[in-house]
Amino acid sequence: MRNFTIVGLPDTSVKESRDRIRAALKNTGFPFPRGRVTINLAPADLRKQGPLYDLPIALSILVSRGEIPAQALEHAVVLGELALDGSIRSVRGVLTTALMARRIQKQSIFVPKENEQEAAVIKELEVFGASTLRELIDHLLHRTQIAKTIYLRRECIQQNEHCFSYIKGQDLAKRGLEIAAAGGHNILLSGPPGTGKTLLAKSFPSILPPLTEEESMEVTSIASIAGELTSSSGLIEERPFRSPHHSASAVSLVGGGTWPTPGEISLAHRGVLFLDELPEFPRHVLEHLRGPLEDGVVTISRAQATVKFPARFLLIAAMNPCPCGYASDPKRRCVCTTMQLQNYQKRVSGPLLDRFDLRIEVSNLSQELLLSEVRSETSSSILTRVIAARKKQADRFFDSACHLNAEISPALLEHVCFLTPDAKTLLALAIESQSLSPRAASRVRKVARTIADLANSQTIEEHHLAEALQFRGQKMQRE
Ligand SMILES: [Zn+2]
Numbered sequence: 001m002r003n004f005t006i007v008g009l010p011d012t013s014v015k016e017s018r019d020r021i022r023a024a025l026k027n028t029g030f031p032f033p034r035g036r037v038t039i040n041l042a043p044a045d046l047r048k049q050g051p052l053y054d055l056p057i058a059l060s061i062l063v064s065r066g067e068i069p070a071q072a073l074e075h076a077v078v079l080g081e082l083a084l085d086g087s088i089r090s091v092r093g094v095l096t097t098a099l100m101a102r103r104i105q106k107q108s109i110f111v112p113k114e115n116e117q118e119a120a121v122i123k124e125l126e127v128f129g130a131s132t133l134r135e136l137i138d139h140l141l142h143r144t145q146i147a148k149t150i151y152l153r154r155e156c157i158q159q160n161e162h163c164f165s166y167i168k169g170q171d172l173a174k175r176g177l178e179i180a181a182a183g184g185h186n187i188l189l190s191g192p193p194g195t196g197k198t199l200l201a202k203s204f205p206s207i208l209p210p211l212t213e214e215e216s217m218e219v220t221s222i223a224s225i226a227g228e229l230t231s232s233s234g235l236i237e238e239r240p241f242r243s244p245h246h247s248a249s250a251v252s253l254v255g256g257g258t259w260p261t262p263g264e265i266s267l268a269h270r271g272v273l274f275l276d277e278l279p280e281f282p283r284h285v286l287e288h289l290r291g292p293l294e295d296g297v298v299t300i301s302r303a304q305a306t307v308k309f310p311a312r313f314l315l316i317a318a319m320n321p322c323p324c325g326y327a328s329d330p331k332r333r334c335v336c337t338t339m340q341l342q343n344y345q346k347r348v349s350g351p352l353l354d355r356f357d358l359r360i361e362v363s364n365l366s367q368e369l370l371l372s373e374v375r376s377e378t379s380s381s382i383l384t385r386v387i388a389a390r391k392k393q394a395d396r397f398f399d400s401a402c403h404l405n406a407e408i409s410p411a412l413l414e415h416v417c418f419l420t421p422d423a424k425t426l427l428a429l430a431i432e433s434q435s436l437s438p439r440a441a442s443r444v445r446k447v448a449r450t451i452a453d454l455a456n457s458q459t460i461e462e463h464h465l466a467e468a469l470q471f472r473g474q475k476m477q478r479e
Contacts, residue, residue: 004032006057008041011049011259017082020051021058024082028133033065047305049259052091055080055110058133059140072140075107080115086133090114095224098122099217110136117234118224120151121217151234162203165378169365173200176360176471178382181207182389183450184404186293186315186355188278191362192329197318200362201243201274204316206379208239208272209387215270218310222269226262240271240313246280254288260300260307265292268313278317279347286352289315293355296407314406317356319348328361354440357406357447358471389453405449410442417445422462430469444468 004018022032039057041048056078062068079097081089094115099122101109108126111119116129127149130136139146164174173189177200180187189197211219220236223229244253244264255263265273275281292298296312321327323344327334336344393404396416402408408416419427427444430436436444447468448460455464 003035004037004039006039006041008039008044009047010041010053011047013050014041014048014053017051017054017057020054020082020084021061023084024054024086024133025058025061027084028086028137030062030067033061037061050091050093051081051089052079052093052097054082055088055112055133055136058082059136062137068137068140076110077101077106077108078110080110080112080130082133088112088130088132088136092227093225094118095121095217095229096221098125098127099221101125115229116149117152118220118229120149121220121235123151162206163379164203164206164382165375167196167199167203168372168374168376170196170200170362171376173360173362174376174382176358177204178207178386179447179450179454179471180204180314180316180358181382181386182405182454183393183447184314184406185357185447185450186406187317187358187360188353188356189316189318189360189362190321190328192332192364193320193325195362195364197362198276201272201276201316201318202241203379204272205239205241207382207386209383209390211237211239211270219270222262222266222309226267228267240268241274242268242272242313243274243276246275246277248281248285250285250288253285254292254298254300254311255309256300258302260302260309262309263298265289265298265311265313266309269310271313273313273315275315275317278319279344283347283349287349290351290355312407315355329364331364354437354443357443357468359473360471385454388456389450392453392456405446405453408446408449413442413445417442417449417460419445419448419460419465420462423448423460423465426462426465426469440472444472447471 004022006014006018025032039060041053059068059073059078063070063073077097077100079091079094081091083089090112094111095118098109098119102122102124106125108128109119110128110130113129113131116127119125119127128139128146129149130139130146135144135146138144167174176187179185181204189200191197216235216237219240220229223236242264248264251257251263253264255261255266292311293315296310297308298311300307300309322334322336323340324335326332327336327341390404397403400412402412427441430444431441444465445460445468448465451464451467452458452460457464
């Protein structure tokens with residue numbers, strides 16, 4: 001192997017590609033060249049990782065030996081892993097590469113057959129999926145043609161099983177979820193076991209508007225880098241809903257690893273991150289969420305490079321009010337000691353709790369409500385209001401970086417969360433009597449902004465603010 005070197009910051013996986021390329025070429029009928037072969041991966045200051053360079057390196061060797069004319073690849077981007085027998089294996093990050101190919105105005109992209117739908121999402125590119133090196137070489141030499149990939153748009157699956165109309169009662173919780181969906185606010189659902197907290201959370205995506213095309217691209221790119229796309233996946237069109245278990249590590253939650261890969265919070269980008277049994281998550285793991293919840297990105301620092309992944313998600317968490325679960329239940333007695341209660345509450349830090357704008361108590365339904373036949377409002381009718389409220393936000397923020405009320409920056413707050421004098425008085429009162437921190441107060445104003453949007457009101461009235469305070473768990477009686 002001394003006569004075959006790869007330079008330009010390759011990691012071990014790229015160095016291993018020498019064996020694969022040598023064997024794949026040999027098994028395709030091209031003996032490895034005698035003499036020295038040096039592959040220069042440029043630019044040299046960027047670390048190269050993963051096996052996706054196998055295929056372009058193998059083709060470069062063939063081009064340099066005159067086996068393939070250089071023009072055949074002039075306007076193309078190539079990526080893929082080679083197996084020893086010369087077949088081409090799927091790789092991660094195909095959509096990201098295809099987006100890059102479009103940006104630098106390439107005409108075509110050659111990808112592993114298994115990844116072709118992922119690349120075909122980009123309409124401006126000619127996509128060719130190849131299964132073997134032989135097949136690709138024959139195509140480049142015009143011996144046989146690989147058919148251009150046609151993007152197969154998947155049937156939109158209607159998730160009717162999670163319609164809100166199947167959830168009886170819980171009007172307050174549903175109202176809270178509607179506000180959250182409209183403005184992008186985080187929610188904490190609290191209540192005894194068996195009250196349907198998980199069902200409410202799982203039904204939540206049914207009242208979220210569909211992804212825009214741009215958002216679909218972002219979501220699909222992240223899933224591609226994380227290796228979560230299957231061979232049939234094209235563009236992801238449903239909002240992500242991720243529910244990691246409380247035993248999940250910090251790395252799987254926020255991302256990381258030697259080659260930084262996105263974690264659950266990035267896979268939940270533009271969608272929902274649901275943390276069931278919130279206090280069961282280790283506190284140090286939860287603390288990692290604080291930054292991304294503010295900034296919408298997660299930064300992973302490694303010796304070689306710092307990677308940023310988008311992580312603009314809506315957080316829904318669920319918890320029991322106490323370890324036994326029945327502290328807030330009027331019918332059953334809580335058996336927890338004061339000590340147990342204190343320890344339980346300490347498991348979630350104050351600063352994290354502070355980021356839940358809507359805290360919803362979910363309680364058991366009365367017997368008559370359980371047995372009633374009345375169906376409640378459907379998700380699609382709630383969604384109509386959510387979309388109308390989001391439209392108002394889109395108009396308001398058309399020239400700023402934020403999209404939703406939850407993302408309003410401190411500088412923008414005064415301008416867009418304008419309070420009527422009565423509302424102002426009420427907020428001042430809450431700050432004084434409930435020791436509402438400045439951060440909490442501005443979060444209340446953003447929720448109130450959403451409530452006003454849902455009511456089609458330009459200004460934030462007193463009752464909008466009162467409802468926002470109530471959802472934050474603040475008492476709001478005026479003296
Ligand atoms: Zn208890």
